[in-house]
Amino acid sequence: MKIGVLALQGDFEAHRKALERAGAEAVEVRSAKDLEGIDGLVIPGGESTTMLKLLRAEGLFEPLAEFGRRKPILGTCAGAILLAREVQSPCQESLGLMNFTVERNAYGRQIDSRIVQLRGGEFSEPLEAVFIRAPIIRDVGPDARVLIEYNGDPVLVEQGKHMVATFHPELTADPRIHSRFLEKVRKG
Ligand code: GLN
Numbered sequence: 001m002k003i004g005v006l007a008l009q010g011d012f013e014a015h016r017k018a019l020e021r022a023g024a025e026a027v028e029v030r031s032a033k034d035l036e037g038i039d040g041l042v043i044p045g046g047e048s049t050t051m052l053k054l055l056r057a058e059g060l061f062e063p064l065a066e067f068g069r070r071k072p073i074l075g076t077c078a079g080a081i082l083l084a085r086e087v088q089s090p091c092q093e094s095l096g097l098m099n100f101t102v103e104r105n106a107y108g109r110q111i112d113s114r115i116v117q118l119r120g121g122e123f124s125e126p127l128e129a130v131f132i133r134a135p136i137i138r139d140v141g142p143d144a145r146v147l148i149e150y151n152g153d154p155v156l157v158e159q160g161k162h163m164v165a166t167f168h169p170e171l172t173a174d175p176r177i178h179s180r181f182l183e184k185v186r187k188g
Helices: 012-021 048-057 061-070 078-083 176-187
Strands: 002-006 025-029 040-043 073-076 086-088 101-103 113-120 123-132 136-138 145-150 153-159 162-165
Touching: 002 012, 012 025, 012 040, 012 176, 040 061, 040 078, 040 176, 048 061, 048 078, 073 078, 073 176, 078 162, 113 145, 123 145, 123 176, 136 153, 162 176
Parallel strands: 002 025, 002 040, 040 073, 073 162, 086 101
Antiparallel strands: 101 136, 113 123, 145 153, 153 162
């Protein structure tokens, strides 16, 4: 199984390693041509505004949206912002591949980052979650499913073949999020 990691900006290197630990072959994606031949894609955390600018500059925005209509995408933090139907605070363009709204930097400047233990749903064993200037997911549509929450807000959501986390699963040793995504890719 060959998984691409969008490598324009952000912590793509950590995702590449996490995917390899979970048993996939991981390749970096920097152009539309790199999307050929991959079975799924990870859009990493970073700065969504910068990623958008680079996607436009590389002519990669439309090919990425088209890829997402056919193949699974895992978006983490800034990646989750890019997949949303609507982005607030401030409003910006997005791929609109998943049915939720997202508010950027929603935990405020006071608590920029934090590490918490999440539990719930199918995660009976605590899941360590690293939040860094994280967005909050709101208004999840009926076609999407909240897999786990933190303080009452969705932090891991799936919809069909796609999945997003507002935390950084690539920064911990726990392979469950990447493994779950690989399982979705396997099912096609
Ligand atoms: N604050 C960033 C944004 O709005 C996301 C932060 C992250 O990916 N860790 O794009």
